[in-house]
């Protein structure tokens with residue numbers, strides 16, 4: 011950080027400005043403003059689509075508002091929580107926190123070890139005193155205070171100026187609540203700890219996604235993922251080599267009799283076998299919502315599901331050129347789980363073949379408003395499955411073109427339509443493809459599962475730091491510093507006075523209890539000015 | 540066997556339906572009682588506002604807490620009591636009626652929530668409808684305890700209409716018939732998370748009401764100051780408000796932590812800056828600033844009260860705007 015130049019102020023050199031800057035940065039007021047700025051800065055992140063969580067929404071927004079979006083991109087509003095200015099604010103806050111914690115920690119240590127300070131005579135005389143009953147003993151008061159975890163110390167003679175031997179009085183100084191400051195320090199330190207744990211987890215962790223149909227599986231390795239986001243400190247060889255095979259995905263939906271909730275998913279479970287490492291025995295694992303699989307710090311979450319109809323394609327001579335499940339994605343917001351996707355057959359036919367498919371779990375032919383009929387899905391459970399070929403193309407699928415390819419979409423640049431291929435299939439039925447290409451069979455219905463894999467080595471530390479913060483918070487809010495003075499007058503009578511910080515005036519009530527405990531209701535006495 | 544199972548299933552569904560209907564009727568009944576309680580509080584306030592302020596009682600020095608006796612209550616008295624305007628007999632009676640009507644409303648609402656639990660077989664905070672009912676009930680209960688302990692029936696002038704508003708919104712805009720949960724919401728961490736959010740929301744609501752009363756009481760406008768003499772002193776209101784906020788902040792902190800634990804179990808990340816999480820963070824930061832300002836930075840009480848109200852409005856934004864208008868992973872609202 012560079013110190014501001016001060017042309018008009020000869021008395022403050024660069025060192026002075028530095029010191030001034032440091033003091034300002036580490037002051038409570040600055041910290042509060044930075045904190046407020048952090049809250050303010052988070053607001054656009056909650057209202058605008060964010061690239062890390064929803065990149066598609068960012069693209070949509072950019073398309074819909076090109077002029078505004080250019081600006082928003084420039085100020086990093088589509089990735090607020092990684093934006094340079096957001097980082098700047100929380101880094102400054104961290105520095106400010108450290109700068110204030112170090113001296114406070116040192117001060118706390120000194121105060122922890124030194125006994126409660128002896129008040130001035132004036133302070134004692136100005137205090138509000140309660141008179142205890144005649145005959146109350148100092149050792150009783152001492153015991154009462156000790157039991158309530160006060161530190162006690164007797165100053166004798168009191169007043170210090172009194173002549174020794176003239177029936178000297180004494181002042182018992184009792185204090186407690188030093189834990190408050192410790193709790194407070196722990197709280198602020200733990201906040202730093204959370205940030206460090208988050209950063210560590212990001213650096214040494216990774217996230218990945220993989221989609222598997224029933225009967226299939228995957229190995230935890232980079233080549234098998236559909237998407238992969240490693241931290242900077244993760245090499246591909248670092249991933250634990252476990253394998254997961256998906257036998258069955260169980261999904262149940264609320265029945266049509268459940269009114270407006272009908273068709274909502276009621277339960278999911280992926281029945282899998284897992285091999286924790288090559289050569290190890292397999293184990294059965296049931297993965298469900300809120301119940302991830304965990305292997306060596308990597309957790310596997312069931313995050314999505316849908317249908318994967320099993321399809322076979324044969325050439326004109328009846329030889330199988332494609333066979334297996336085809337993953338079709340449920341349409342967004344469609345509760346009846348109408349799903350769409352494509353089948354690509356690159357090899358074995360006279361030409362490469364691409365089919366556009368729609369799957370209707372419970373397909374019914376319903377009349378449309380125009381008087382025609384339409385096949386629609388009325389319920390997400392596959393009770394009357396229908397596979398619809400909506401369009402077909404032949405030619406070059408473009409798999410070798412070097413263009414980016416999606417398994418869910420056809421690149422029809424080098425293809426021509428194949429009319430007459432459209433049609434509806436039910437399980438077990440076969441349809442001939444036009445132009446003598448061959449045939450297609452709908453063998454049956456499988457499901458697919460979308461898994462998210464996440465490894466975050468910082469998460470345990472983050473939780474520990476968060477719990478420490480909570481503990482420190484409770485201590486710093488509910489432990490309060492309190493001081494009680496018990497004045498033994500030269501005649502042997504006792505007076506009690508409580509000292510409390512702002513907001514903790516109820517120490518006075520405790521003092522009152524001590525007086526009552528010492529005997530008799532008390533009267534108040536202000537020492538005359 | 541299958542016939543028996545079908546019969547059992549049918550009776551279970553019927554029982555669910557019947558308890559759901561009962562709960563709905565009780566909600567309506569509680570709204571009627573809440574309305575009466577609100578009117579009684581309004582009468583309580585109106586009578587005293589109209590009464591010209593009497594001269595303040597002669598200041599008496601009193602050793603505080605002594606009167607309570609040793610080991611009486613675990614919560615010590617709130618600082619030396621500043622004399623506020625004394626009440627006449629009939630004014631006190633109106634206050635009692637208002638408080639008792641509020642207790643009755645809370646009882647009816649408790650029955651409504653209990654019937655809902657019988658209908659859905661899970662804690663009553665599975666959607667915004669149930670969340671609103673339960674938090675309105677809790678806010679009412681906190682007010683009743685405060686009114687008895689701290690003698691602030693005036694607080695009900697703000698809290699009871701707010702609770703009625705919460706129940707009313709639930710019964711109309713947010714209504715959801717009794718039913719199950721989405722699978723992702725079926726988690727014990729979620730139960731803990733939402734339970735503490737409901738609790739903090741209720742307590743912060745009463746805290747916000749205290750801040751409003753404080754701002755009115757501490758107003759420098761003589762026309763206000765003269766009319767509000769029947770409320771507790773500004774200093775007492777300030778202390779009560781701080782106590783309640785300080786108590787609630789760790790609860791809310793815990794609820795955010797529990798939410799993060801649940802998010803980790805459900806989605807594989809404990810914090811993802813989802814809109815809901817972002818606003819939970821904003822609200823948490825604002826309340827932290829309030830506590831700092833109140834204790835260490837030496838802000839005036841009025842600025843601190845404004846901060847607490849700002850933080851509370853952040854909570855409202857998170858609850859209504861984010862739940863209903865901004866989509867995120869938290870599918871709680873639907």
Ligand code: HEM
Pocket residue numbers: 036037038041042045103105106107108110191194197198201483486487824827830831834835
């Ligand atoms: C550089 C930054 C910070 C400084 C200098 C600072 C300073 C302080 C100080 C001096 C106290 C003691 C209050 C007392 O014991 O009377 C305190 C308390 C507290 N701080 Fe901070 N703080 C900072 C940052 C934060 C942050 C970032 C948060 C949370 C977002 C936070 C939350 C709290 C809380 C909750 C308390 C307890 C309430 C209280 O006892 O006053 N602080 N802080």
